[in-house]
Amino acid sequence: MADLDQTLAVALKGYAWLPDLRRRAHGGPVRTRIMGQPAVGICGPSAARFFYADGNLERHTALPALMVRTLFGVGAVHTLDGGPHRLRKLLFTHLLLGDGIDTLAKLAGEAFDEAAEGWRGDNPVVLFDEVARIIARAVTRWVGVPVADSEVNALARDLVAMADGFATVGPRAARALAARQRQERRFSKIISTVRETEASPEPLSVVAHHTDEYGLLNPRTAAVELLNIIRPTTAVAWFVAFAAHALDRWPRHVSRLRDDDEYTRAFVHELRRFYPFAPFLGGRATRDLFFQGEPIPAGTLVLLDIYGQHHDPALWEDPYAFRPDRFLGREIGDFDLIPQGGGDPRTGHRCPGEKVTIAVLGTLVQRLARLNYYLPPQNPDIDLSRIPARPRSGIEIVVP
Numbered sequence: 324m325a326d327l328d329q330t331l332a333v334a335l336k337g338y339a340w341l342p343d344l345r346r347r348a349h350g351g352p353v354r355t356r357i358m359g360q361p362a363v364g365i366c367g368p369s370a371a372r373f374f375y376a377d378g379n380l381e382r383h384t385a386l387p388a389l390m391v392r393t394l395f396g397v398g399a400v401h402t403l404d405g406g407p408h409r410l411r412k413l414l415f416t417h418l419l420l421g422d423g424i425d426t427l428a429k430l431a432g433e434a435f436d437e438a439a440e441g442w443r444g445d446n447p448v449v450l451f452d453e454v455a456r457i458i459a460r461a462v463t464r465w466v467g468v469p470v471a472d473s474e475v476n477a478l479a480r481d482l483v484a485m486a487d488g489f490a491t492v493g494p495r496a497a498r499a500l501a502a503r504q505r506q507e508r509r510f511s512k513i514i515s516t517v518r519e520t521e522a523s524p525e526p527l528s529v530v531a532h533h534t535d536e537y538g539l540l541n542p543r544t545a546a547v548e549l550l551n552i553i554r555p556t557t558a559v560a561w562f563v564a565f566a567a568h569a570l571d572r573w574p575r576h577v578s579r580l581r582d583d584d585e586y587t588r589a590f591v592h593e594l595r596r597f598y599p600f601a602p603f604l605g606g607r608a609t610r611d612l613f614f615q616g617e618p619i620p621a622g623t624l625v626l627l628d629i630y631g632q633h634h635d636p637a638l639w640e641d642p643y644a645f646r647p648d649r650f651l652g653r654e655i656g657d658f659d660l661i662p663q664g665g666g667d668p669r670t671g672h673r674c675p676g677e678k679v680t681i682a683v684l685g686t687l688v689q690r691l692a693r694l695n696y697y698l699p700p701q702n703p704d705i706d707l708s709r710i711p712a713r714p715r716s717g718i719e720i721v722v723p
């Protein structure tokens with residue numbers, strides 16, 4: 324089975340595909356084929372260290388074209404290697420690892436309060452959709468492109484579509500492609516206008532005036548990168564829906580979340596460990612390599628099993644139990660908890676938005692814990708064969 328091309332198996336098995344293959348190889352590196360190419364699946368903190376070691380792997384030849392054209396955008400930082408990557412990455416680390424994060428989290432909290440006013444009554448609202456709009460509103464205010472109330476719905480729908488359609492062919496991919504076309508066009512125009520204006524708000528002006536080795540980015544690429552701040556921030560809505568799912572299953576956490584910031588942080592880490600988001604990451608070996616005695620010839624795709632690492636009993640006691648306490652008072656190593664990649668976000672490909680994610684998610688989880696609501700009958704199950712997964716109902720809530 325491992326010798327056959329596994330592209331279809333990924334589509335059918337989703338998050339379980341790589342962990343299953345690895346189990347058959349007794350947990351070590353496992354050889355397979357995907358998208359017609361030889362690949363090896365690896366897992367664990369030492370695998371993550373190997374995956375992110377400077378010069379081992381490249382990205383620009385490893386990312387599927389559909390993923391680039393839906394999720395990241397052509398020319399995005401995700402698709403760069405070496406010097407051009409480091410230069411482009413500065414744009415993100417400058418904006419996303421500094422003081423602005425608290426402002427963004429505060430804006431998200433305020434947008435939640437504004438929206439929650441309108442939820443009261445007997446009719447259920449879909450939390451996932453509401454929170455996607457809340458975050459889209461907050462992050463566009465934060466970057467300096469406020470969006471009119473009448474436009475927030477359409478924008479949030481497009482941002483969700485881009486993240487929802489990257490791993491499939493068919494209608495979800497078609498929706499993602501159309502959404503990206505629309506929003507890249509819109510934000511390219513905004514970038515061009517900003518370049519003609521004397522003063523404009525940060526971070527918008529920082530993105531508009533960022534230069535690479537050839538000078539200013541073309542407006543379309545700048546729009547791609549602006550969207551690479553706005554889109555993934557909106558994707559935090561997935562984790563808010565997971566939080567509501569967790570609080571429904573294990574309501575004992577609610578009271579501590581209301582005012583205990585340290586517990587909220589631990590809860591947020593446990594959400595990002597326990598629930599599925601990115602199943603695995605891929606890079607291509609730039610030279611002949613060895614990992615745990617296994618030769619990895621140049622050109623092989625290397626897949627880092629994120630979901631497997633987060634559910635490995637050798638790393639996490641009782642990994643299928645949702646236990647925020649495991650993160651209380653614990654230092655997290657750069658390669659232990661990797662829902663947003665591993666290593667140093669300044670030099671490697673690790674997500675530069677991790678601090679933003681933790682701050683925005685923490686704020687919204689606390690708001691949710693303080694809200695008086697209940698779940699009417701619905702199907703909140705999470706189908707692990709669907710990438711990205713989310714509760715089927717989107718979590719309907721009634722706020723009496």
Ligand code: HEM
Nearest residue numbers: 400401552555556558559600601663664672673674676679
């Ligand atoms: C739902 C929360 C998020 C998750 C699960 C997530 C996950 C990830 C993952 C798995 C990667 C790839 C790491 C790699 O290739 O090694 C990544 C990269 C990236 N993320 Fe996030 N992310 C999230 C939120 C954010 C936010 C809030 C931002 C920006 C505000 C952001 C911006 C980026 C960018 C620009 C990259 C590309 C980095 C590079 O290639 O150097 N992400 N993210």
